[in-house]
Amino acid sequence: MKQTLIIGYGNTLRSDDGAGQKVAEAFFDQEKIKAIATHQLTPELVEDLVQVERVYFIDAAPVETVMIKPIQRGDNEHNFGHFIDPKSLLNLAQEIYHYVPDAYLVLIPAQDFKLGENYSDITQKAIETAIHLLQERLTPCMK
Numbered sequence: 001m002k003q004t005l006i007i008g009y010g011n012t013l014r015s016d017d018g019a020g021q022k023v024a025e026a027f028f029d030q031e032k033i034k035a036i037a038t039h040q041l042t043p044e045l046v047e048d049l050v051q052v053e054r055v056y057f058i059d060a061a062p063v064e065t066v067m068i069k070p071i072q073r074g075d076n077e078h079n080f081g082h083f084i085d086p087k088s089l090l091n092l093a094q095e096i097y098h099y100v101p102d103a104y105l106v107l108i109p110a111q112d113f114k115l116g117e118n119y120s121d122i123t124q125k126a127i128e129t130a131i132h133l134l135q136e137r138l139t140p141c142m143k
Contacts, residue, residue: 003032003033003052003053003054004032004033004034004052004053004054004055004056004138005033005034005035005036005048005049005051005052005054005055005056005101006023006024006027006033006034006035006036006055006056006058006134007020007024007035007036007038007041007045007048007055007056007057007058008020008021008022008023008024008025008035008036008037008038008058008059009021009037009038009039009040009041009057009058009059010039010059010060011039012039012117013115013116013117014113014114014115014116015110015112015113015114015115015116015117015118015119015120015123016060016108016110016111016112016113016119016120016123017060017110017113018060018117018119019058019059019060019108019110019119019123019126019127019130020037020057020058020059020060020106020108021037021038021039022037022119022127023058023106023108023127023130023131023134024036024037024058025037026131027134027138030138033138034048034051034052036048040084041057041084041085041086041088041089042084043084043089043092045089046089046092046093046096046097049089049090049093049100049101050093050097050099050101052101053101053102054101054102054103054104055101055102055103055104056068056103056104056105056106056134057071057086057103057104057105057106058106058108058130059105059106059107059108060107060108060109060110060113060123061107061108061109061110062109062110062111063107063108063109064109065109065126066106066107066108066109066126066129066130066133067105067106067107068104068105068106068107068133068134068137069104069105069107070102070103070104070105071086071087071090071103071104071105072087073087073090073091073094073100073103086103086105090103106130106133106134108123108126108127108130109122109123109126110122110123110126111123
């Protein structure tokens with residue numbers, strides 16, 4: 001069983017918005033870690049969530065620095081429209097499987113969300129920082 005799930009999401013055709021996927025890709029093929037790069041969060045990801053001890057949701061956001069913060073699940077909160085957020089997935093996991101892994105949100109600084117496939121300088125540096133910070137956190141899990 002994998003101990004950690006990394007879900008990087010965002011639109012790779014919207015410049016910096018694809019940063020979450022880029023971070024997740026850095027963890028493909030790592031032992032004890034399952035990494036998923038996806039355009040958006042979907043209810044099907046719940047099955048992956050309930051098979052791990054911890055999950056990191058990685059997304060681009062208009063923040064100043066890379067942030068890693070715990071996600072607190074809210075009772076009966078759902079956001080199932082055109083966009084599903086991490087809390088909604090965690091709540092769905094609790095409802096269906098009566099289990100929720102430890103969950104963290106990793107925000108990558110982003111400033112350019114226009115059409116394109118290149119990252120701004122701030123986001124490129126933040127991607128590298130996020131990968132490094134996650135590797136430090138996950139090193140005990142990889143052994």
